[in-house]
Amino acid sequence: MLSVALAACHKAAQSPVTLTVLDPEWLRPDEMARREQDVEQFTRETGVRLKYAPTPESSISQLQLWRQLLQSRDSSPDVVGIDVIWPGMLKDQLIDLKPYFQSELAAMDPKLVANFTVGDNVVAVPYHTLVGVLAYRKDLLHEYGFKKPPATWDELESMALRIQNGERAKGKSDFWGFVWQGADYEGLTCDALEWQASQGGGSIIESDKTISVNNQLVVGAWERARRWVGWISPPSVVAFRELDSNDIWELGRAAFFRTWLWHYRLRNPRESRIELLTGYTSVPGGRAGRFGALGGTGLSINRSSPHRQEAVAFIRFLIHYDQQLAVARDSRWLPELTEAPAVLYPRSQASTDSRRGAVLTARPSAVAGDKYEEVGKAYFAGVHSVLTGEKTAQSAAADVERQLVQITGFRTGPPPRAQDSSR
Numbered sequence: 001m002l003s004v005a006l007a008a009c010h011k012a013a014q015s016p017v018t019l020t021v022l023d024p025e026w027l028r029p030d031e032m033a034r035r036e037q038d039v040e041q042f043t044r045e046t047g048v049r050l051k052y053a054p055t056p057e058s059s060i061s062q063l064q065l066w067r068q069l070l071q072s073r074d075s076s077p078d079v080v081g082i083d084v085i086w087p088g089m090l091k092d093q094l095i096d097l098k099p100y101f102q103s104e105l106a107a108m109d110p111k112l113v114a115n116f117t118v119g120d121n122v123v124a125v126p127y128h129t130l131v132g133v134l135a136y137r138k139d140l141l142h143e144y145g146f147k148k149p150p151a152t153w154d155e156l157e158s159m160a161l162r163i164q165n166g167e168r169a170k171g172k173s174d175f176w177g178f179v180w181q182g183a184d185y186e187g188l189t190c191d192a193l194e195w196q197a198s199q200g201g202g203s204i205i206e207s208d209k210t211i212s213v214n215n216q217l218v219v220g221a222w223e224r225a226r227r228w229v230g231w232i233s234p235p236s237v238v239a240f241r242e243l244d245s246n247d248i249w250e251l252g253r254a255a256f257f258r259t260w261l262w263h264y265r266l267r268n269p270r271e272s273r274i275e276l277l278t279g280y281t282s283v284p285g286g287r288a289g290r291f292g293a294l295g296g297t298g299l300s301i302n303r304s305s306p307h308r309q310e311a312v313a314f315i316r317f318l319i320h321y322d323q324q325l326a327v328a329r330d331s332r333w334l335p336e337l338t339e340a341p342a343v344l345y346p347r348s349q350a351s352t353d354s355r356r357g358a359v360l361t362a363r364p365s366a367v368a369g370d371k372y373e374e375v376g377k378a379y380f381a382g383v384h385s386v387l388t389g390e391k392t393a394q395s396a397a398a399d400v401e402r403q404l405v406q407i408t409g410f411r412t413g414p415p416p417r418a419q420d421s422s423r
Contacts, residue, residue, distance in 0.1 A: 017048050017310050022069060023081030024055040024062060025128060025297060042317050048310045053077055059186060063373070066090060070302060078305040079314055081297045084130075084362075085186075085376070087116050087123045088369030094300045096121035100312045104319060111360050116298045118369070124298025125315055131360065132194055132292040135249065135257040138279045140167075149256075149281040153198070153224060156256060156284045160232040163255040172253070177232035179245040180258040182225075184384040187241055189363060189376055190293035191258060192383045195221040197361045200288035202415025204379055205364035205404065212415035213379070214401035221286075222386045222393040229387055238387045250274065258283060260295060282358035290358040371408050378403040 039050050053069070056062055063086060069077055070093035082090060098105065098121070105113050108126055116124040134156075136149045140163050150156040160177025167175040181187040197203065201217035229237055234248070242259070249257040252274055261280075282290045299318060301311045365372040382400035385391040391399070401412055 017307050018051055019048060019079055019307055019310055019314055020051045020053055020075075020077040021079045021081075021314075022053045022055065022066065022077035023079070023297070023299075024057075025081060038318070042314060045317075046310070046313060048307075048314065050314070059083060063089065070094075070304075073304065076302055076304050078302055078307050078311045080300045080302055081127065082124050082300050084115050084294060084296050084298065085365035085372055087118050087298075088365060088372055090300070091118040091121070091123050091370075093303050094123040095303050095308070096123065097125055097301065097315075098122045101125050101316070104316070109360075111294070111362065115294060115362050115366055117366065124300040125319055126296070127299045127319060128296050130260045130295035131358070132190060132283050132295070133259060133261055133280050134283050135259050136279050136281065137163075137255050137274065137277055139277045140255050141279075149279065150284050151290070153195075153284050153286055157228075157232060160255055164232060167255075174253055176234050176248065176254050178228060178256045178258075179233060179237060179240065179248045179254040181240050181242060181245055182229070182233075182238040182384070182387050183241050183244075184381060185241060186376055186380060188380040188383055190295060192222065192225070192380070193361055193363060194258075194283050194291050194293050195225055197291040198283075198285040198288055200286075200415065200417075203361065203364055205367050205375065205408070205410065206413075206415060207367055209367055209408070209410040210413040210415075211401055211404045211408070211410050212413060213404065214397040214412065215414055217415070219393040219397050222383060222396070225383075226386050226389070226393065238384065285358070291361040292358040294360045294362045368408060374407045375404060378407065 043049055053075075056065060063083070066080065066082065066086070067090070069075055070080070070090065080090075080094070082094075087094075101122075104125060105122060112126040112129060113122060116122055116126060134149065141147075141149065141159070144159075144163050144166055146159055150159050156178065164175055164177035181191055193204065196218045199217040199221045201215055201221055202212035204213045205211050229235060237245070240248075245257060246259070248254050249259075283292050284290065299315045301308060301315070305311055363372075364375065368375045378400055382391075382396040382403075386393045386396045404410070405412060
């Protein structure tokens, strides 16, 4: 009996570990084939098996599920992919990764690491970084005499209008100059932050906890975007999310499209009508320069995971340079990208690449912490009210300021002084 018991214990000890992974990126249909290859390779190398938990589509529903599962003892995941704006809201359920990834974190862009840092703890390792970019039709720019894509909002407006008028004169009555995301959701926060940051209007809430959103540079940026609606952008743009604007773009009905660096994942390149006609550049800018909103995901480890060592090994496997390089080779947009943020390139290339054009700008999730969900809702609702004509930009900025004071308790003040830029 003792021998049988010892044999059973030994067999149990040798049973393979299974990590439960909670990450919406792993369940995208266009990513499944490559993901399965990664899974098989990791299991071959380590013997650790992987199980993926189903996730909802919307970010709000995902956050609700993440909170529920991380607090559950029965179905709690081991490795968790979190949005760049979630660290402050999930910090209590995630371990500090600094002791495990010192060399990897030191090699990453400090802005990326800072966005996943809460207090002294790095609660996620940056994994898939997203940066706001502008897609443009290379063929139409050439046809209408433009040698390069727009670098400023003024240039965007004039180029978009000229191309729009020209295409409509050919009978394309549903052609528009510029499509973007104007719906009442977090995507609008990213777009609007780029508008206001490029004018020197600040970051909504500054790093020193100053609520800076109520200033004339922000008001001017919102008013400019309001003018686009029905002029160079369709009236329905105020209801557009990523896939809505992407549909217009894929149908060949727009000259410019504000999207993310992962735009290529939203379509099958073999089926895209305009794959070879598309170029990418940084989001246009204003007096303070060009800014691209920071998005993306990081990889975290559940504080209650019993498989911490295996979880660390899996994250290290995923963020390994060779893995990231493989993703870049698959993307197909890199050869057409011009004047892009340095974060899109490996450090060795970014240091000498002359194509960099934009500065990363992060939403104030780090400074707002667990209050960011309310902060974000107040901000994008205010911007949306301007786009729809419900409120003036002046009154909306004042309303957002009052709400943010109530939510955070922070003081109000001006943004850091904007410096004029010729970029």
